[in-house]
Amino acid sequence: MKPEMRDVLARQSFEDKIRKVSELIQLSRKVKAQRAREDGRNYPQTGSRYPSSIAATSPKDSKK
Amino acid sequence: MPDEPSAIPLADVLRAANELVSAGLIQDYALGGALAAIYYTEPFTTYDADIIFVATDKTLSAGIPAIYSHLQSKGWRVEREHLLIKDFPVQFLAASGLTEEAVRNARPIEYEGVQAKVFRPEYIIAIAASVGRHKDLARIEQLMSHAKIDKALLDDILRRYKLKLPKL
Numbered sequence: 001m002k003p004e005m006r007d008v009l010a011r012q013s014f015e016d017k018i019r020k021v022s023e024l025i026q027l028s029r030k031v032k033a034q035r036a037r038e039d040g041r042n043y044p045q046t047g048s049r050y051p052s053s054i055a056a057t058s059p060k061d062s063k064k
Numbered sequence: 065m066p067d068e069p070s071a072i073p074l075a076d077v078l079r080a081a082n083e084l085v086s087a088g089l090i091q092d093y094a095l096g097g098a099l100a101a102i103y104y105t106e107p108f109t110t111y112d113a114d115i116i117f118v119a120t121d122k123t124l125s126a127g128i129p130a131i132y133s134h135l136q137s138k139g140w141r142v143e144r145e146h147l148l149i150k151d152f153p154v155q156f157l158a159a160s161g162l163t164e165e166a167v168r169n170a171r172p173i174e175y176e177g178v179q180a181k182v183f184r185p186e187y188i189i190a191i192a193a194s195v196g197r198h199k200d201l202a203r204i205e206q207l208m209s210h211a212k213i214d215k216a217l218l219d220d221i222l223r224r225y226k227l228k229l230p231k232l
Contacts, residue, residue: 001106003209006105006106006209006210007210009106009107010104010105010106010210010211012107014102014103014173014175015175015176017102017103017106017107018072018074018099018102018107018175020107021072021099021102021107021108021109021110022071022072024107024108024109025071025072025109025111028109
């Protein structure tokens with residue numbers, strides 16, 4: 001981000017900045033949810049967030 | 065970590081902290097951590113609020129059980145090290161040494177009509193220098209770039225607490 005833009009944002013009221021942080025949190029939540037959906041589509045058989053090749057060799061499995 | 069809330073109920077947090085002072089459960093408090101830094105810099109993502117308080121109860125527990133009971137009676141929930149209000153995590157941290165001085169010298173503010181105090185940037189920088197994680201170094205850089213720093217005050221704090229600023 002350009003320094004001038006950062007200055008403009010820094011000069012906003014605290015209330016406005018907290019509203020922006022709330023928006024950033026919502027955005028982060030959306031991205032996480034989307035990523036979780038995509039992982040579910042990519043690796044549905046394992047029920048894992050990892051591909052089956054990795055999930056099968058996880059330390060948890062190797063202890064069995 | 066609790067689910068991220070959709071909005072930050074900061075006025076509720078500050079109102080609750082004021083109630084703790086009125087109830088005599090804490091002597092004084094100030095907003096610290098990332099939200100205090102955001103008071104002076106551009107907004108960035110953070111998932112909790114830090115309330116740094118000067119304890120009334122000077123025993124080892126710093127009165128934390130009584131603080132938790134009081135807030136739970138007002139509908140706050142406990143999840144690991146956080147207290148949650150409207151699903152937003154808040155940490156109540158007992159002040160000592162540098163952080164106690166930061167509370168006592170904190171800047172009075174008004175947020176959505178609620179009187180509160182926020183750490184001065186010189187103290188946020190000194191605390192970040194004492195912790196020294198990557199995000200603390202980034203915080204120092206942001207504050208040095210955007211906040212009006214009282215250089216003499218910062219140097220005095222750093223000298224008294226034997227701290228050094230990292231090379232940015």
